[in-house]
Amino acid sequence: xxxxxxxxxxxxxxxxxxxxxxxxxxxxxxxxxxxxxxxxxxxxxxxxxxxxxxxxxxxxxxxxxxxxxxxxxxxxxxxxxxxxxxxxxxxxxxxxxxxxxxxxxxxxxxxxxxxxxxxxxxxxxxxxxxxxxxxxxxxxxxxxxxxxxxxxxxxxxxxxxxxxxxxxxxxxxxxxxxxxxxxxxxxxxxxxxxxxxxxxxxxxxxxxxxxxxxxxxxxxxxxxxxxxxxxxxxxxxxxxxxxxxxxxxxxxxxxxxxxxxxxxxxxxxxxxxxxxxxxxxxxxxxxxxxxxxxxxxxxxxxxxxxxxxxxxxxxxxxxxxxxxxxxxxxxxxxxxxxxxxxxxxxxxxxxxxxxxxxxxxxxxxxxxxxxxxxxxxxxxxxxxxxxxxxxxxxxxxxxxxxxxxxxxxxxxxxxxxxxxxxxxxxxxxxxxxxxxxxxxxxxxxxxxxxxxxxxxxxxxxxxxxxxxxxxxxxxxxxxxxxxxxxxxxxxxxxxxxxx
Amino acid sequence: xxxxxxxxxxxxxxxxxxxxxxxxxxxxxxxxxxxxxxxxxxxxxxxxxxxxxxxxxxxxxxxxxxxxxxxxxxxxxxxxxxxxxxxxxxxxxxxxxxxxxxxxxxxxxxxxxxxxxxxxxxxxxxxxxxxxxxxxxxxxxxxxxxxxxxxxxxxxxxxxxxxxxxxxxxxxxxxxxxxxxxxxxxxxxxxxxxxxxxxxxxxxxxxxxxxxxxxxxxxxxxxxxxxxxxxxxxxxxxxxxxxxxxxxxxxxxxxxxxxxxxxxxxxxxxxxxxxxxxxxxxxxxxxxxxxxxxxxxxxxxxxxxxxxxxxxxxxxxxxxxxxxxxxxxxxxxxxxxxxxxxxxxxxxxxxxxxxxxxx
Numbered sequence: 001x002x003x004x005x006x007x008x009x010x011x012x013x014x015x016x017x018x019x020x021x022x023x024x025x026x027x028x029x030x031x032x033x034x035x036x037x038x039x040x041x042x043x044x045x046x047x048x049x050x051x052x053x054x055x056x057x058x059x060x061x062x063x064x065x066x067x068x069x070x071x072x073x074x075x076x077x078x079x080x081x082x083x084x085x086x087x088x089x090x091x092x093x094x095x096x097x098x099x100x101x102x103x104x105x106x107x108x109x110x111x112x113x114x115x116x117x118x119x120x121x122x123x124x125x126x127x128x129x130x131x132x133x134x135x136x137x138x139x140x141x142x143x144x145x146x147x148x149x150x151x152x153x154x155x156x157x158x159x160x161x162x163x164x165x166x167x168x169x170x171x172x173x174x175x176x177x178x179x180x181x182x183x184x185x186x187x188x189x190x191x192x193x194x195x196x197x198x199x200x201x202x203x204x205x206x207x208x209x210x211x212x213x214x215x216x217x218x219x220x221x222x223x224x225x226x227x228x229x230x231x232x233x234x235x236x237x238x239x240x241x242x243x244x245x246x247x248x249x250x251x252x253x254x255x256x257x258x259x260x261x262x263x264x265x266x267x268x269x270x271x272x273x274x275x276x277x278x279x280x281x282x283x284x285x286x287x288x289x290x291x292x293x294x295x296x297x298x299x300x301x302x303x304x305x306x307x308x309x310x311x312x313x314x315x316x317x318x319x320x321x322x323x324x325x326x327x328x329x330x331x332x333x334x335x336x337x338x339x340x341x342x343x344x345x346x347x348x349x350x351x352x353x354x355x356x357x358x359x360x361x362x363x364x365x366x367x368x369x370x371x372x373x374x375x376x377x378x379x380x381x382x383x384x385x386x387x388x389x390x391x392x393x394x395x396x397x398x399x400x401x402x403x404x405x406x407x408x409x410x411x412x413x414x415x416x417x418x419x420x421x422x423x424x425x426x427x428x429x430x431x432x433x434x435x436x437x438x439x440x441x442x443x444x445x446x447x448x449x450x451x452x453x454x455x456x457x458x459x460x461x462x463x464x465x466x467x468x469x470x471x472x473x474x475x476x477x478x479x480x481x482x483x484x485x486x487x488x489x490x491x492x493x494x495x496x497x498x499x
Numbered sequence: 500x501x502x503x504x505x506x507x508x509x510x511x512x513x514x515x516x517x518x519x520x521x522x523x524x525x526x527x528x529x530x531x532x533x534x535x536x537x538x539x540x541x542x543x544x545x546x547x548x549x550x551x552x553x554x555x556x557x558x559x560x561x562x563x564x565x566x567x568x569x570x571x572x573x574x575x576x577x578x579x580x581x582x583x584x585x586x587x588x589x590x591x592x593x594x595x596x597x598x599x600x601x602x603x604x605x606x607x608x609x610x611x612x613x614x615x616x617x618x619x620x621x622x623x624x625x626x627x628x629x630x631x632x633x634x635x636x637x638x639x640x641x642x643x644x645x646x647x648x649x650x651x652x653x654x655x656x657x658x659x660x661x662x663x664x665x666x667x668x669x670x671x672x673x674x675x676x677x678x679x680x681x682x683x684x685x686x687x688x689x690x691x692x693x694x695x696x697x698x699x700x701x702x703x704x705x706x707x708x709x710x711x712x713x714x715x716x717x718x719x720x721x722x723x724x725x726x727x728x729x730x731x732x733x734x735x736x737x738x739x740x741x742x743x744x745x746x747x748x749x750x751x752x753x754x755x756x757x758x759x760x761x762x763x764x765x766x767x768x769x770x771x772x773x774x775x776x777x778x779x780x781x782x783x784x785x786x787x788x789x790x791x792x793x794x795x796x797x798x799x800x801x802x803x804x805x806x807x808x809x810x811x812x813x814x815x816x817x818x819x820x821x822x823x824x825x826x827x828x829x830x831x832x833x834x835x836x837x838x839x840x841x842x843x844x845x846x847x848x849x850x851x852x853x854x855x856x857x858x
Contacts, residue, residue: 300737301739302737321741322738323738323739324739332737334737339731339733339734340737341734341737343726343730343731346727346730354727354738355738368719368720389507393507393508396505
């Protein structure tokens with residue numbers, strides 16, 4: 001058997017849209033094979049075809065050299081194909097063992113599941129306690145539960161959808177050890193990702209898709225990150241670099257800010273302090289759920305803070321609401337697009353008015369000048385290359401990347417002196433990510449200050465001169481990036497080193 | 500398998516077609532109900548009495564408009580609250596209180612003439628309604644008490660308060676102890692705009708209010724504020740809109756307008772304050788508001804439609820001895836079909852082949 005899975009000329013259309021157009025690829029046994037592509041490139045469709053949840057319009061597949069056309073995921077699992085989804089399907093109130101048993105197609109009750117779980121856990125370095133309740137587990141541990149669940153079926157091919165998007169650097173390293181071991185033991189892995197550095201590290205084969213078409217089957221280690229990204233998006237990426245980092249005096253500071261969370265699942269913030277200078281980009285790294293949302297609410301002004309705990313341009317602004325803060329030239333981009341930064345059921349032009357100056361060409365004593373609002377919306381759409389049919393399209397009808405570009409544009413068009421942004425490129429494709437990063441750098445080059453809260457460490461390392469880490473509601477001092485800064489950040493992220 | 504797929508943009512055609520579709524479905528369903536329950540009466544003659552007669556007879560037309568006016572006013576106020584996600588269910592109570600406070604001013608100035616009298620009574624009615632709805636706003640903002648419960652329960656308090664007032668201080672001194680107020684003197688009654696009928700200027704004011712509300716929602720930030728607070732509370736906070744102010748605003752407006760409608764009833768068709776003041780307008784207006792998709796101009800039409808079910812329903816009671824629930828059945832069906840058909844504005848129906856799922 002030369003290949004574990006051969007895919008020949010798979011085509012799948014939705015209406016006029018060809019989501020997969022004549023795609024072919026071969027996965028070798030015991031290899032780690034990357035499936036690369038932007039959002040909408042056709043990765044999900046192809047995986048669904050392999051996993052049996054979609055049937056292709058044309059094309060064939062061979063599994064272990066024999067014809068393979070699964071009618072449902074059940075067929076796929078029977079053949080030995082398992083999948084770890086990006087969004088886990090685990091019950092919080094059940095234990096690890098119970099969750100694993102629930103996921104199995106055939107259960108023979110005499111099997112000792114605990115023993116089997118422990119076996120896999122030891123064999124592949126998947127540290128897990130079968131009796132623990134899933135609700136208490138970290139995201140990384142939940143992923144390990146999902147992986148063990150798949151391993152129980154003795155798969156020959158394991159499909160992993162964006163597995164590292166939620167993990168800390170240390171967890172990523174651990175995951176890679178597991179994956180390499182699995183491959184050594186004969187299980188092929190189809191690794192879906194858009195994180196190119198990871199793909200180059202772990203994968204020996206890669207299939208790159210773009211707009212539903214196959215771009216290339218290649219070895220990712222033969223190319224550098226830039227080249228892979230350009231194959232993925234089909235055009236040249238602009239190299240990101242600050243042209244002049246000239247930081248001026250302090251413009252914004254957080255002073256001993258604390259907050260008791262009202263939500264039982266919330267995180268308390270302890271004594272957070274931070275200073276930002278004009279013209280600098282400051283990053284707050286950290287794993288999700290360590291107080292980012294709570295901090296962002298205070299920074300935007302959705303929740304009141306003690307007046308002097310937030311100081312902008314020598315003015316105490318803790319008690320001001322978001323609209324009042326904007327009048328001082330502070331602008332915000334929240335992480336959640338639909339329902340927070342934009343109203344899903346309203347047009348872009350109406351969403352434009354969420355963030356607005358007190359008096360402007362858009363409104364005059366509360367009376368809205370729709371003509372000007374639409375003009376300005378159109379300007380944002382043009383300047384930031386938002387793909388939309390018109391300025392009146394509902395926010396929810398835009399793709400995540402496009403809506404993000406609109407939200408970034410809406411704030412940048414106001415020329416903020418301070419921009420506070422959470423997860424600026426969350427769920428955004430590589431081309432848009434590049435655009436957004438460029439805009440942020442351009443803003444800082446003009447002398448504005450930017451605060452970025454992001455889980456994407458690559459993003460923070462690329463953009464920020466000053467990096468802090470948020471862990472369990474406490475903010476570290478700025479990390480000195482000289483001698484092994486990355487290791488320091490990684491330690492701070494998991495909370496093993498307090499500064 | 501039938502599936503609803505979201506449209507990228509709301510369908511313009513469906514905005515107009517869906518009410519027609521809903522009306523057709525209501526008529527078809529009604530036809531089957533009547534065909535099923537009526538034995539010796541022709542379905543067509545019931546339909547004629549229900550829907551056609553009220554529209555060709557001048558008396559019925561005027562009564563239709565008389566009934567529509569308070570429905571328009573109350574529904575307008577409610578629609579503002581509903582847009583903001585503030586559920587004032589007790590407009591009936593605010594309507595009664597407005598009738599009492601406004602009417603009290605009229606009775607105090609009994610037989611006093613003056614151009615200022617009706618405006619002063621109106622002011623008292625609006626303030627009365629605002630106060631009554633304001634209780635719910637205060638409790639909600641201060642103690643997070645659910646406004647649905649507060650407004651609904653206060654309705655019963657208002658009705659009892661009305662009967663206490665009519666048994667006591669407001670009772671007509673020369674009214675043979677009937678629990679009714681004095682009939683208002685002419686200077687305190689709303690001018691009639693269609694001679695020989697009971698139709699008064701209330702209708703004109705209701706229509707003007709519709710247009711004012713429409714302009715406000717379309718052109719002013721407060722309209723946007725209300726809409727955003729209702730559909731995406733976190734986005735409202737992001738925009739810096741104060742949700743407490745929105746709650747006050749929504750309840751005070753809807754309470755004030757309902758109060759005014761109550762006064763217009765006592766100094767309009769009723770001519771005095773009677774225990775019959777509460778006529779469920781406050782509740783029916785909820786149906787009116789939702790049938791119109793909370794659109795201020797559309798409220799005029801849905802109020803007329805609901806008024807038609809009232810008049811037609813009364814007529815079939817009289818002519819065919821059918822139960823009064825006919826009116827309720829129609830109002831229920833109309834709302835049901837209107838809401839159901841409105842799904843087609845945002846979604847389209849797609850037929851797809853089923854995918855075999857084996858477990």
